[in-house]
Amino acid sequence: MTASPPTIRHPKITAPQFTTPQLSKERALSARRRARRTALIGWSFILPNFAGFALFTLIPVVACFFIAFTQWDAYNPPVLVGVNNFTRLLGDSNFWISVRNTAYYAFGHIPLTLAIALGLALLLNRALRGIGIFRTALFFPYLTSLVAVAIVFNLLFAPDNGPINQILNSVGIANPPRWTASTEWAMPTVIITSVWRDMGYYMILFLAGLQTIPREYYEAAEVDGANAWQRFRNITLPSLRPTTYFVLILLTISSFKVFDLIQVMTEGGPGRATLVLSQLIYRDGIVQGDYGYASAMSLALFVIVLSFTIVQFKLSERGNK
Amino acid sequence: MKRKLIASAAIAAAVALTLAGCSGGAGAPTSSDGKTVLSVSVWSMAKTPEFGALINAFEAANPDITVQPVDIAAADYSTKITTVLAGGDSTDVIGMKAIQDFTKLSGEGALLDISDLVTADTSAKVTGLDSYKVDNKYYALPYRWDSWVLFYNKDIFDAAGQPYPTTLTWPQYVDLAKKVTSGDGDSKIWGTFQVTWPTIVQNIAAVQTGKDFLGGDYSFMKDQYNVSLDLQKSGAMMDYSTSTSTKAGYAPLFTTGKAAMVPIGSWMISGIQQAMKDGTGTIKNWGIAPMPQIPGATSVTTMGTPTGFAVNKNAKNVDAAKKFVAFTSSAAGAQALAAVGNSPAYQDAASTATLFSLPGMPTDAESKTALSPDKAVLDTPQAPTTAAIVQIGTDEHQLIMAGQTSLDDGLKEMGDRANSEVLNK
Incomplete structure (x- = not known):
């Protein structure tokens, strides 16, 4: 990412001294x-x-x-309705619930994935026998079809006879969470599943970032008597800043537009416990054919993602100074 | 120069391909041998034998018309058909997979008024005709009508020493389900299996009590919910959360002898036959009883759902298209449908006889009459508010069945949300 493109040398053209107009x-x-x-x-x-x-x-x-400023069923010509779609948005409980759920998902998914991906990258950034196998194994979930992941995790988390609750029962937890069947636990279940799937991908990005940190920094720090934590805090983290920024942006965007995993795993349920914005847009637009209103919601999602990205950008700029 | 030629040839090919892709199915109205070419949109033809049967029978009866099916994957059908019609596509006949597709397309004005096809014979014999009526005009005709009935496994009832179900009331159905439940773990046989869709509770309650599903007051669903909650609590039915998280399917459970009863639409007949044919099913003796009724009911009322054909407003061959649609909901169409295990919308003794003469079908008289209930009502009334109310009903259904809210609170919330979000009361 940081490699500079090869410079192309153009043959120098020497202009003759005298030329006619x-x-x-x-x-x-x-x-x-x-x-x-x-x-x-x-x-x-x-x-x-x-x-x-x-x-x-x-x-x-x-x-x-x-x-977004029209009423449109995709068949008949759109009719301009001004800001009607947006005023309707403000009074729509589905919209606010899905905004809250999307934020819940994002604030669970982003820090957890970031922390675990970084931790795994640090763990696997060393010369170990068979390290390639571990790296591949951790990247594997990302290669798996998301639908397959959702279906398998649903089976694992099945409330009554799923393996996870059977294990919890056997270690003495009498009333384990009912996971996707419960309104409180449905979202954490989805977050756990998505973190498991995504961590390998971001781990690779962090690994690439770690490879670019010169060994000399660490050697010099060791000579100065810095311990492992101090080396991590003062060398690794600052050197990884561009990678972290990149990962954070990618994670933010992917979290706010989460759709497929939730659609397959819970369909937004139970009730509206895991209903997210993209899903509501899909329902109102593609399924019910209310494209004007769905577009207004898409714009709202766009503004949310944009403002988070700008904040991150500003913070990163300030950090670089 | 040569390169330019190749480039323009490539562009021309690309454009041609794109155009061909866009106009797929429209085609020329007549083929080289002078026959009219009628295009018909259908879904997953290889897995849906009814289309082949209907098309073959129609072509045999109308040698001057060739039917060109436009095959669309079943899962994408609704979205795709809306999109291509919005693009001005001229496919002549449009299959109505779900009633929601019809509501959407007729609401947009994409379908032709075909009221002239409704004869005295059709109105007398075709079930579900009015599902496609808007403002006293018909915009499609049903060729299939699937009523909800009670499928049961005779061998499980024999083993449990219980009588076969007849026209039960819901409390009798619950009792019977508990009595035929047996085993544990892998050897568990469920007394009954109900789909996780809200239809099996909400819509059947509305249809049998005669209450309005779109009305905004849902206290009438209470008894019907108690049936399902009682069944899952007693262990006679797989509980809702397990059904959803394991995505348990009714047809596999029934055909492998894991469920003694399954209340579902008559479309399961072809599923059972398929399972018996390809060897995935172990079921041998089964029967069909009418859908259980509310206590005190004097006749058999059940819900059902139509599948039909409509004529595109932009159709090129309107006459041939109408001929095809009329054929599919006639006696001849019914014969073709019954021969491949479907329940035709056009009901007569001949097609019923054909259906029950298929290998593996039950032979008792009760099973035959169960497919002709006294009253079969469209499961979900269609109106502009339908989609939003169905969504609210689904949300609250999940909460009630998963025990995340009490029955009373759930039904109250459903009414409150319908009134404030949709009905503006």
């Missing part, structure tokens, strides 16, 4: 043509990707800003 004009023209050609070549390289991005992401995102 006619010639210089031609040369200017050919230079412009060359520049245009270079630009076109550049464009042609990014075009396949950009065309797809524009068609399936950029245009819909821009359209969302318009659709």
